[in-house]
Amino acid sequence: LAKTTQPISMDSYEGQEVNITCSHNNIATNDYITWYQQFPSQGPRFIIQGYKTKVTNEVASLFIPADRKSSTLSLPRVSLSDTAVYYCLVDPGNTPLVFGKGTRLSVIA
Amino acid sequence: DAGVTQSPTHLIKTRGQQVTLRCSPKSGHDTVSWYQQALGQGPQFIFQYYEEEERQRGNFPDRFSGHQFPNYSSELNVNALLLGDSALYLCASNEDRKDNYGYTFGSGTRLTVV
Numbered sequence: 001l002a003k004t005t006q007p008i009s010m011d012s013y014e015g016q017e018v019n020i021t022c023s024h025n026n027i028a029t030n031d032y033i034t035w036y037q038q039f040p041s042q043g044p045r046f047i048i049q050g051y052k053t054k055v056t057n058e059v060a061s062l063f064i065p066a067d068r069k070s071s072t073l074s075l076p077r078v079s080l081s082d083t084a085v086y087y088c089l090v091d092p093g094n095t096p097l098v099f100g101k102g103t104r105l106s107v108i109a
Numbered sequence: 110d111a112g113v114t115q116s117p118t119h120l121i122k123t124r125g126q127q128v129t130l131r132c133s134p135k136s137g138h139d140t141v142s143w144y145q146q147a148l149g150q151g152p153q154f155i156f157q158y159y160e161e162e163e164r165q166r167g168n169f170p171d172r173f174s175g176h177q178f179p180n181y182s183s184e185l186n187v188n189a190l191l192l193g194d195s196a197l198y199l200c201a202s203n204e205d206r207k208d209n210y211g212y213t214f215g216s217g218t219r220l221t222v223v
Contacts (some may be wrong), residue, residue, distance in 0.1 A: 041197070041216065043200075043217055099151030100151050
């Protein structure tokens with residue numbers, strides 16, 4: 001069973017910042033938080049990973065509070081091409097990935 | 110550098126038949142995992158192969174079997190196909206789980222059972 005809870009869907013207009021929050025109340029000490037993006041008829045693609053505080057790369061930012069029971073994926077200035085399903089996963093890195101249903105983001109022009 | 114390659118991209122089979130799907134991992138990766146993704150659902154873990162042996166398995170019946178070859182490529186076999194086996198089958202490779210983000214997924218094989 002997935003160890004995370006995230007909204008089923010979100011809508012956003014182009015150019016806006018999108019924040020997707022994921023709850024993982026039972027996260028273990030050695031778990032990392034990883035986000036994947038999936039377009040229709042394609043495999044998931046790694047976006048970002050973090051353990052605590054804030055991580056930023058060229059695609060997104062990941063905010064993790066001190067208690068690590070939740071995390072927020074932030075996508076700056078989304079475009080139509082960001083329309084996809086976003087998955088939040090937590091695991092220690094030595095077990096197969098367990099996916100939930102993800103969040104379906106629809107970007108509107 | 111080629112990523113994960115899966116073949117075929119699409120396949121139509123009749124109920125009761127058997128199917129074999131193929132996966133070539135990303136260069137440098139030695140571990141292959143297979144996932145089944147039904148429409149509207151997240152990928153579900155089938156099994157993982159490392160050093161030509163099944164290392165972990167998800168909650169799938171014995172009709173699902175696999176193999177890994179010395180060159181790290183892998184096959185997924187499904188026997189006695191059911192209508193419910195219709196799904197996107199994804200292959201993911203990584204380097205012996207050194208890091209979560211080491212997983213690279215292929216574009217999948219779309220299997221339709223009629």
